[in-house]
Amino acid sequence: MILYTNCNVYERPDIKAILCNKGKIIQLLPSGNINSGKRIDLKGGWVYPGFIDSHMHLTGLGWSLESVDLVGTTSKLDALKKIKEEIKNTPKGTWVLGRGWDQNDWSKSEYPKATDLDLISMDHPMIFRRIDGHAAWTNTLAMKLANISENTVDVNGGIIIRDDIGYPTGIFIDNALDLIESQIPEKTEQDIYRQIIKAQTMLNKFGITSIHDAGTSKKEIKILKKMIKNEELSLRVYTMLNNNPKDYDSFLESGPEIENPFIKVQSIKIYLDGALGSRGAALLEPYSDSPSENGLLIIKPSEHKSLVKKFSKSGFQVNTHGIGDRAIRIILDNYEEVANTKIRNRIEHSQIVHPDDVPRFKELNVIPAMQSTHCTSDMPWVEERIGLERMHEAYPWKSFIKLNIPVPGGSDAPIESPNPIEGIYASVTRKDKNGLPEKGWYSEQKMTLKEAIKSYTEWGAYASYEEKIKGKIKENFYADFTVLDQELKSTNLEMILDARVLFTILNGKIVYQSNEQ
16 A cells, blocks of 8 residues: 555545555545555645656657757758767767758758768768658768669659759658668667667656557567566556567457556557658648649558558557548548447547548547647648648647547657647647747647646547546546646646656656655
8 A cells, every 4th residue: 555645636626645556546535644554745746647648659769869869950050060979989880870850940941961961971871860750861871881872763652852863862751761771780679678768767757657659569569568577667558569560460360468557559550641841741732832742652542441451350449640631531531441430540640631521530430649749849831831721720639629539649759859748738828838929829729728638648548448547536547647846727828838747656656756856
């Protein structure tokens, strides 16, 4: 038994103590004046259900913490300076990896080139993923190792950016990334373990107790299970298996795994289109800033339909990456034709949605898994991409909520910060961290504070079929909670970003405690 005392509980002003046993909440009490086992003082903190990130990349986050970080660079020169500093002590021949650049944030908004990286080093193969993960910038040595030349043919579902005479410039989009990344040495189990440890340490610090991992390999599941056995995992992980037969075949044969409270294997992730920033999101009409393009499909609609049918028949939730309105319509059409609507299939991101398709999510029992900080990161250039006449389609959280469609929140980390406080703030204000724009960006789509908190708690639990055991501070639910130093108030939304995590409690045990109390 553990009694957590001296606390304030979200939406329960009558409760000041929480009694936990064997990983669950046993009693909610008006005071801590009872005989119990261990007693822990929560320092007057505000207890919220443990935050759930419903779309992120666990080992990707860990990898980002040990690679070259180009997030926030303001120019190509700024990015090159960072890379040059990072490789000073890197042995020749070693691959240099990184992520986070965004040409839309640079003073000159254009793609960089391999020749830019060549000026730094001709001795290190380099590849740096764009912030959305759907494009990469490489140097000439990396292309040479991958046998890339002007004779390299384009790949289905991918783009090789070329110069005026047809030679690859060093930018590869979506499926074309495989041409380069297939040359990078494969991660070892020790690499994966180390990256999970790094990632979960950060996530616990942000008050996160559960994640939905958007692309999990069989090898990663093996390591996660080993960590559970050794009591090293401080997160609950809802996996989305990679769309790769070597990762999902054995699970399709045996069926979903739902018994372990720390890991669920019952969904599969499919990519249909690319990202908006690299013009890979599949749109019904051409891009406003590039009328010859309307995005790309990573796989054919017929292949997607076949996969949906196969996975659905085996009892697995199908979670399809869909950003553009054309991709989303194809996904909904295929779900309608061949999916089991009782399975709560999902569309990951759901960023640009045609108004005719919003009610179809309700009709087909489809969950839009959305990331609010994508909206506030993208808003400076979205109108340029899709034009003013389509802006009513962009990031339509409230349109879904008005139809009683749950919108689970997440970060897509490492693409965005995994801090749920930032996600909640973006959801209720549609502003960046500097408070801009003053009235919020297309503010009619803002969530209420209660809805935003649900997106990181109840709705995340619903999206993983755990709403009867997780996502609320309630008796017989998991003893997973996040303790903040202040109440999140709708009367002062600007103060949300000032909130700090005092404790993160998973399964009744403290997995993070702030030193600043």
